[in-house]
Amino acid sequence: VDLDAFYASVEQADRPELHGKAVIVGALPGHRGVVSACSYEARAYGVRSAMPISHAYRLCPSGVYLPVRMHRYIEVSGTVMDILRDLAPVFRQISVDEAALDLTGTERLLGDPVELAASAKKKVREATGLTISVGIGPNRYLAKLTSERCKPDGLLRVREADAAAFVAGLPLDRLWGVGEKTVTRLHEVGISSVRDIVAMPEARLFSLMGKGCGSFLAHAARGQDPGIHGVASPAEPSSHSISGESTFERDTADAEVIRLLVLELAQELAGRLIRERVTSGTVSLKLRLDDFTTYTARRSLGRAVTSGGEIAEVAMQLLKRRWDGRTPVRLVGVGLADVTPADAWVQGELLEDSRTKSRKVEEAVARLRQRHEDLPITRASLLRDPRRRRV
DNA sequence: TCTGGGGTCCTAGGACCC
DNA sequence: TCTGGGGTCCTAGGACCC
Numbered sequence A: 001v002d003l004d005a006f007y008a009s010v011e012q013a014d015r016p017e018l019h020g021k022a023v024i025v026g027a028l029p030g031h032r033g034v035v036s037a038c039s040y041e042a043r044a045y046g047v048r049s050a051m052p053i054s055h056a057y058r059l060c061p062s063g064v065y066l067p068v069r070m071h072r073y074i075e076v077s078g079t080v081m082d083i084l085r086d087l088a089p090v091f092r093q094i095s096v097d098e099a100a101l102d103l104t105g106t107e108r109l110l111g112d113p114v115e116l117a118a119s120a121k122k123k124v125r126e127a128t129g130l131t132i133s134v135g136i137g138p139n140r141y142l143a144k145l146t147s148e149r150c151k152p153d154g155l156l157r158v159r160e161a162d163a164a165a166f167v168a169g170l171p172l173d174r175l176w177g178v179g180e181k182t183v184t185r186l187h188e189v190g191i192s193s194v195r196d197i198v199a200m201p202e203a204r205l206f207s208l209m210g211k212g213c214g215s216f217l218a219h220a221a222r223g224q225d226p227g228i229h230g231v232a233s234p235a236e237p238s239s240h241s242i243s244g245e246s247t248f249e250r251d252t253a254d255a256e257v258i259r260l261l262v263l264e265l266a267q268e269l270a271g272r273l274i275r276e277r278v279t280s281g282t283v284s285l286k287l288r289l290d291d292f293t294t295y296t297a298r299r300s301l302g303r304a305v306t307s308g309g310e311i312a313e314v315a316m317q318l319l320k321r322r323w324d325g326r327t328p329v330r331l332v333g334v335g336l337a338d339v340t341p342a343d344a345w346v347q348g349e350l351l352e353d354s355r356t357k358s359r360k361v362e363e364a365v366a367r368l369r370q371r372h373e374d375l376p377i378t379r380a381s382l383l384r385d386p387r388r389r390r391v
Numbered sequence B, C: 001t002c003t004g005g006g007g008t009c010c011t012a013g014g015a016c017c018c
Helices: A006-014 A053-059 A070-085 A113-128 A140-150 A160-168 A180-188 A194-199 A202-209 A211-221 A255-275 A308-322 A342-350 A353-371
Strands: A023-026 A035-038 A064-066 A090-095 A098-102 A132-136 A155-157 A240-252 A282-289 A294-300 A329-341
Touching: A006 A023, A006 A035, A006 A070, A023 A053, A035 A053, A070 A090, A070 A098, A070 A113, A098 A140, A113 A132, A113 A155, A132 A140, A140 A155, A140 A160, A160 A194, A160 A211, A180 A202, A180 A211, A194 A211, A202 A211, A240 A255, A240 A282, A255 A308, A255 A329, A255 A353, A282 A308, A294 A308, A294 A329, A308 A329, A329 A342
Parallel strands: A023 A064, A132 A155
Antiparallel strands: A023 A035, A090 A098, A240 A329, A282 A294, A282 A329
8 A cells, every 4th residue: 555645645635725736845946855755746747756856946947845744744644554554454564655454365354355445545535635556466565566556546456367467567667676776787688678587597597686686586577575574574673773864055074063963963863762762782874975975884882872972972983984074075874773672781781880871861851852842952062053054 | 967864675795703 | 835614793885665
């Protein structure tokens, strides 16, 4: 189940005067950034997601350009997901605008999947004014391709017997998981269609594309589930990562501006750790220079990070290894990997008494913020520097 | 003409251990 | 002069998706 042109559709639902207009949600013209989502009216001008906003503006200067209101989209998404969750015993939210329902063996209980999908579309429209596209297939991968094929406001079922033929009719780049690089590589080895993949002996495909990629392609091209994202495993991942990054409005080589951004990003991550009751022992830094070359560096601490100050300190050490102090910097990011539930690290914390003080301060700040949402409380160093202007 | 931000998964090489 | 095999952990980068 896919929400159509999600962010743009939410804006249109919230402001009826935008219906029928080219709505482009993302960066605002004149600033650095890309299109996050756009209405179908905007697509008629050639505007697409992920396109630089300057390019979109040239194609469609008459469009309505709106900033991303993520909180609102999450709120609407929650309403939709609650509706979908009630429809089937096995529900999985994939992203803010996407979910999968497993209807295997439910026909006797829930009725025909197509009717169920139609009723889902009706319920979502009545509750939110939004349209969804529903693809039904013999596995999740095919259902995904099907929903892509029928959007917007679509409903399409492809049965097992028709799966291979359906996939064979798609251009290579419409296979989920096959992007620009893979298409280029496939062309290099003489493959220009899904049928070419099916026709190639698997051993040859594996040797040309590598085992992982080759196996993925062999399954996908036949309409079989290639097994991405652990389709069969209901268990939630025990570890993941969180990060924050920001592009400067203008590239900068000012070390103090960069340091303050690192500190701010680290502070935001520390706040998330506390709010989400998780922790991490691995800090990462991302650096993008003016020519777009991008470095990442990370360090495992062997224990849990204890404060935003500490995250920033490690990130700065990583930065110093990567930046010569002169080259203009475009983007800085700070991240945490191996994020796990907070109780997993309690042992380590007990041994790190000297670090718990700053952690306690940050936890107190987080509690204050929870009670008083708009409380402008932050580190003094993040308050006073007027150079800290960024996107 | 420029190219966001937040993620996931995979690969490959080096260090280190038995 | 020639230096195995298997395993784990860590790091960096790449591809892809929403």
